[in-house]
Amino acid sequence: MSETILEVKNLRTYFTRKDGVVKAVDGISYTLGRGETLAIVGESGSGKSVSVTSIMGLIRTGRHARVQGEAVFKGRDLFRLSNRELFNIRGNEISMVFQDPMSSLNPTMKIGEQIIEPLLWHKKASRAEAKKLGIKLLEEVGIPSPETRFNNYPFEFSGGMRQRVMIAMAIIANPDLLIADEPTTALDVTVQAQILSLIQEMQKKKNTSIILITHDLAVASSFCSRVIVMYAGRVMEEGHMADFIRDPVHPYAQGLLNSTPVLGDARERLEAIAGQPPNLKKVPEGCPFAPRCKKCMAICRREAPPGTLIGPGHKAYCWLCVDDMQQGREVAENA
Amino acid sequence: MAKQKTADGHMKSRSHTMTILAQYFSNKAAAFCAGVIVVLVLMAIFVPVFSPYSYEDVDYTALYATPNAQHWLGCDAAGRDMLMLLCYSLRNALIVGIGACAVQFVIGLLLGGISGYCGGRIDNLLSRVIDIMYGFPTFLFNLILVLLLGRSLFTIFFAIGLTSWAPMARLVRSQVITVKQSDYVEAGHALGASNTRILLHYILPNCLGPIVICLSQGIPAAMFAESGMSLIGLGILPPMPSWGGLITTGQQFILSYPHMILFPALSFAITILAFSYVGDGLRDAFDPRQIG
Numbered sequence A: 001m002s003e004t005i006l007e008v009k010n011l012r013t014y015f016t017r018k019d020g021v022v023k024a025v026d027g028i029s030y031t032l033g034r035g036e037t038l039a040i041v042g043e044s045g046s047g048k049s050v051s052v053t054s055i056m057g058l059i060r061t062g063r064h065a066r067v068q069g070e071a072v073f074k075g076r077d078l079f080r081l082s083n084r085e086l087f088n089i090r091g092n093e094i095s096m097v098f099q100d101p102m103s104s105l106n107p108t109m110k111i112g113e114q115i116i117e118p119l120l121w122h123k124k125a126s127r128a129e130a131k132k133l134g135i136k137l138l139e140e141v142g143i144p145s146p147e148t149r150f151n152n153y154p155f156e157f158s159g160g161m162r163q164r165v166m167i168a169m170a171i172i173a174n175p176d177l178l179i180a181d182e183p184t185t186a187l188d189v190t191v192q193a194q195i196l197s198l199i200q201e202m203q204k205k206k207n208t209s210i211i212l213i214t215h216d217l218a219v220a221s222s223f224c225s226r227v228i229v230m231y232a233g234r235v236m237e238e239g240h241m242a243d244f245i246r247d248p249v250h251p252y253a254q255g256l257l258n259s260t261p262v263l264g265d266a267r268e269r270l271e272a273i274a275g276q277p278p279n280l281k282k283v284p285e286g287c288p289f290a291p292r293c294k295k296c297m298a299i300c301r302r303e304a305p306p307g308t309l310i311g312p313g314h315k316a317y318c319w320l321c322v323d324d325m326q327q328g329r330e331v332a333e334n335a
Numbered sequence B: 001m002a003k004q005k006t007a008d009g010h011m012k013s014r015s016h017t018m019t020i021l022a023q024y025f026s027n028k029a030a031a032f033c034a035g036v037i038v039v040l041v042l043m044a045i046f047v048p049v050f051s052p053y054s055y056e057d058v059d060y061t062a063l064y065a066t067p068n069a070q071h072w073l074g075c076d077a078a079g080r081d082m083l084m085l086l087c088y089s090l091r092n093a094l095i096v097g098i099g100a101c102a103v104q105f106v107i108g109l110l111l112g113g114i115s116g117y118c119g120g121r122i123d124n125l126l127s128r129v130i131d132i133m134y135g136f137p138t139f140l141f142n143l144i145l146v147l148l149l150g151r152s153l154f155t156i157f158f159a160i161g162l163t164s165w166a167p168m169a170r171l172v173r174s175q176v177i178t179v180k181q182s183d184y185v186e187a188g189h190a191l192g193a194s195n196t197r198i199l200l201h202y203i204l205p206n207c208l209g210p211i212v213i214c215l216s217q218g219i220p221a222a223m224f225a226e227s228g229m230s231l232i233g234l235g236i237l238p239p240m241p242s243w244g245g246l247i248t249t250g251q252q253f254i255l256s257y258p259h260m261i262l263f264p265a266l267s268f269a270i271t272i273l274a275f276s277y278v279g280d281g282l283r284d285a286f287d288p289r290q291i292g
Helices: A048-055 A083-089 A111-121 A127-140 A159-171 A189-206 A217-223 A241-246 A251-258 A319-326 B016-025 B028-050 B082-118 B120-135 B138-149 B153-163 B166-180 B183-190 B195-231 B243-252 B259-286
Strands: A004-017 A020-033 A037-041 A065-073 A094-097 A177-181 A209-214 A226-231 A234-240 A307-311 A314-317 B003-005 B011-013
Touching (some): A020 A048, A020 A226, A020 A234, A048 A177, A111 A127, A111 A159, A177 A189, A209 A217, A226 A241, A234 A241, B082 B195, B082 B243, B138 B195, B153 B195, B195 B243, B243 B259
Parallel strands (some): A037 A209
16 A cells, blocks of 8 residues: 555544433544545444544544544644644645535635635635636636636535535645545535546545545445445444445445445345444444344354454454454454 | 626626625615614714804793794703704714614623633633623613713713623624534634634624624614613713703603603604614614525
8 A cells, every 4th residue: 555644543532421421433443545535434423424523623622522542644643733733734734525515615705715715824825826726726626607706605606516616625725635524415416426526536636535424335436445334433344445345244334235225226125224323322332233233143242343354454343254263364453 | 686697697796795785775664764874973963063053052032942943943941952952962872872882892792702612611601790791780780880980971881881781792602602513614624724713704704693783773772771861860961962861851841842852752763763773674684584
């Protein structure tokens, strides 16, 4: 693998509430190489978004929230940086595209101003240069008559156009890492494809690393080279996208794949995973997926499974794989 | 309403402020009242300049004079020109109204803003301070302050401002809390905006609507408070006239010389109504459901 750009080690984000501690992210680790595209998939409330907002330092820590672990970005642990250093990284070296384009733009500021802001804050260009670049980017992301549109306000844009604006804003400073938090969830399918190809094109041009958060496996599989499946704040399975799609190991990952509709599939009903995701205040002991798992064994309810290597770069957190290990496969270190 | 076709067929965009103004002036009553206020302000400034009389000039030949060619609105018991008295009352009321609002705005914005933005213990503490101010009988507090500070135009609006900022602070706090949690503020943080930047360019402009409305409605309220104080004789010091004072004297002559209460009461009512309508108009214009 190429140069590592982000290494997350044992990330935990806990929120303290009156009636207990919400373990939104409970010890996840992964690495991301330069130019690589990583998908984080999982159901709603599995901690996907919190895991990246924690890395960005957008969680206000204090009495009510704790973020632990390490997030090493280009050799610096993001959790140990001063506010000033963080300001310099955000929007500059790491930037983010948010889920809801309708509410993620400042309604009282002109589109153009918002797009060029990161450049001005980080003193990468003069106002005139920034404006030129902003207009060029607006054109690149497919906004017609960008000169006039530059001076429009967000309420004059449709959802798809706003998401394009968000992308222009996120990439204007040439970040090394782009985090896209469900960038297409609020958009219809045709616009979704356009937005994704836009991100992809930009990635090719600038060799940016991307973390794509999604609950749509179809989107993830067409777009990403690696995948992490999260459930109840933990990683269930991770590996190369192709291996994962061909041969998912974890029962939860299998369930996810089976519940993804495939066009032209002759089956009449989609298989859903029975039951509900656990309440994050009381995640069951052992494997969090055990209560919903069809292949649940006694040990699953007692002890959390260790990570097991089941192929090159393909790791699963499931006792079923640990059994396989006894038949002669190698085991990864307990992560 | 936000877009206009220009000659070359491109969509021309209006700024947010322009949109709100256009929305405001499409409301006929509000537009009319804005005009009334402009006229009133001009009167308060220029009539005393061009009038041959002053509010202190006493004309012994015209005691209790009814409206005539010399004194258009008549005279009061001391032979002072009624039009002049009204213009000075208006002037004082405007100074008190706007001054009190300014005081209210500064205190409310600071306390409410800090409370809402910082949250946690600071918020808890400041919220209790605001609660205490809320619970205090405002009028009584006004009187005490004026008696302590001395009676002058300045102390009166200062006292009114000092006692009426609690609703403003509470409004600012709730606005800041709402805006602070919005996605675009988080997006701003994610793009590397500093805290000052977030406060000035993200939170403040998005809170401004309700604050402007609250301010515009605070002006007539402050005028009312001042008149109330004058009515019981603790407002602006005579011989400087004030509506409250004029109405108190006028009511003694309500049967014999009705013009002495009619004109002050009428001008007071017109002013208050105009400001209230402008406030209502602003509230409607800022309503996001009407924009876009």
